[in-house]
Ligand SMILES: Nc1nc2c(ncn2[C@@H]2O[C@H](COP(=O)(O)OP(=O)(O)OP(=O)(O)O)[C@@H](O)[C@H]2O)c(=O)[nH]1
């Protein structure tokens with residue numbers, strides 16, 4: 001190398017990699033976001049991050065640095081799959097990746113005991129370490145005083161105080177990263193890895209050492225959060241806790257209807273206007289049909305549901321950021337134990353109300369493999385947000401919009417709650433069966449930190465909702481849009497023969513497919529239009545609604561669509577058919593992404609096929625019983 | 637069921653019968669975290685994993701407990717009890733709060749105070 005190279009910033013071909021390591025819930029992801037500008041999920045319960053996320057930033061000295069956010073862990077012994085990710089990355093075993101060049105250990109300044117023990121363990125790895133002393137704002141508020149200089153001296157590790165959520169201390173951390181990397185280039189020979197799995201005696205020795213460090217660096221331990229204690233005294237009270245949890249969930253489902261009604265009407269009105277305007281502006285013909293029947297009717301019928309999905313996510317985001325999730329797991333541990341599940345399983349299951357995919361990923365925090373598999377297998381039975389459009393559409397068409405119980409409860413919201421309850425109860429029943437047959441074994445112990453309550457930051461909630469909107473619109477604009485065009489094509493060709501009496505779709509490819517499937521679905525009361533919609537609905541549940549929109553738009557014999565899709569369905573279907581379809585969607589495994597994540601997380605085709613088989617069987621059975629019973633009862 | 641291991645570190649453990657949630661809260665030495673009631677404070681004096689039934693490999697529960705701060709000298713306080721059966725427990729351990737079941741809390745030896 002020539003001498004001139006040294007004067008310019010060194011830009012290595014492979015950027016140095018830094019890993020963020022620390023106990024769960026200490027603010028690693030918040031710090032990752034602050035450093036990289038990413039928007040990874042930050043929430044107030046242990047076990048939010050379950051996979052490794054890679055980001056990049058430019059250090060003040062101009063070095064491109066790769067930073068890896070990792071799942072939180074109490075030790076490198078890794079007892080659950082998410083902690084295994086952290087262990088493997090840190091030890092350089094992760095898919096044959098080299099270990100990170102340096103580590104930023106993140107520690108919660110208000111709870112240094114546990115966090116410093118892990119830091120001591122990480123020091124054994126022989127890599128450069130920087131300690132980010134996070135949550136300094138909370139520490140100050142609680143009167144907890146840490147002497148950063150003394151801590152740094154006692155640990156012989158540079159210490160940088162930070163407040164990750166406000167980006168305080170980030171520049172100090174960046175400067176320290178530069179300094180540490182400079183030091184790395186001068187003493188190339190990193191110490192060899194001296195880590196081995198600690199025994200109980202070694203763990204105790206670490207704790208001893210921590211006590212010594214704290215004696216030198218912790219000037220005042222501060223007072224624990226009194227507010228948290230008072231709130232918990234109410235929310236974890238034996239008589240209040242569970243009813244309150246149920247009330248929260250019930251309110252959530254009522255709000256999905258009540259709060260979303262007005263914006264949904266507005267979107268509906270706007271879409272009707274666009275459809276009419278497009279219909280008037282375009283000359284009659286194929287293009288007009290594609291745009292009004294295929295695209296606007298199809299994609300539009302899904303777009304209407306955005307407000308409901310946002311209300312649902314609003315509730316979940318608030319629950320996750322306050323710290324109530326871990327409490328819910330605490331409250332339900334005993335009850336879930338009745339069906340053999342771990343209290344912790346509540347967190348993946350609640351996430352599954354939003355979407356089963358992150359829910360199934362979150363099951364990584366469950367230590368025991370049998371418990372984890374059982375949780376994964378039942379997660380799709382939780383009513384995910386993609387089922388909302390299906391449920392809402394049918395409810396709007398068949399359940400009158402009035403209140404019961406003296407005007408307190410909306411009937412439509414009540415039906416929705418019943419559908420959610422049906423999902424939850426059947427999930428528990430399936431878990432009960434699984435845990436007594438395939439997944440036998442004693443329950444894994446519960447050892448879960450209950451974090452202090454935090455006020456959710458309105459900005460974070462807003463950003464979370466915006467992100468949700470973006471994902472939803474992107475899906476509507478890509479996958480659903482493409483499927484609708486394909487479906488419109490299949491529903492329009494070949495064209496009806498001359499002199500045909502029925503709508504053209506009867507004679508099309510889609511019509512043929514629908515009529516071919518109809519005998520199979522007739523026992524459960526599905527029409528041939530439903531049969532058509534179920535096929536693209538295999539991709540994702542809300543696509544079935546879009547497909548119904550397109551199929552019915554194409555089935556119209558008049559020129560214009562007569563009102564909303566719900567109105568059309570109310571006129572076309574019998575009540576038993578509607579109920580049967582609801583029952584079908586409680587169980588049917590209609591989501592490609594869920595199935596593929598099951599395959600990936602269980603690392604086996606077997607469990608994925610098992611899931612398809614058992615859910616399809618349940619769906620058909622439930623729809624059959626619902627259809628027959630309601631037909632008999634209603635005399636239809 | 638007896639666990640064949642861990643007897644080395646705790647020679648007395650094999651003679652201890654399994655604790656149940658109905659154990660009355662006794663005072664003084666030889667008391668277990670799993671027998672404490674809401675509001676009681678104590679100091680951890682030792683871990684005795686062999687006293688509880690667990691599906692974990694031997695030594696694992698003890699190590700997990702140490703990693704979560706349940707170690708000799710830690711000050712504990714029962715903050716809240718679940719329902720039904722006053723289970724699980726929310727235990728304040730020095731500076732943090734841990735949820736654990738009474739069954740496993742029986743592995744933690746404490747003295748009141
Ligand atoms: N007051 C305060 N809160 C913080 C700070 N850093 C993070 N938080 C909050 O702490 C909680 C946990 O933050 P995360 O970034 O999700 O923690 P994590 O370490 O990534 O957690 P896991 O992924 O579960 O291991 C969130 O509620 C954050 O808003 C901070 O410096 N001050």
Ligand SMILES: [Mg+2]
Pocket residue numbers: 028029030041048049070071072
């Ligand atoms: Mg995280």
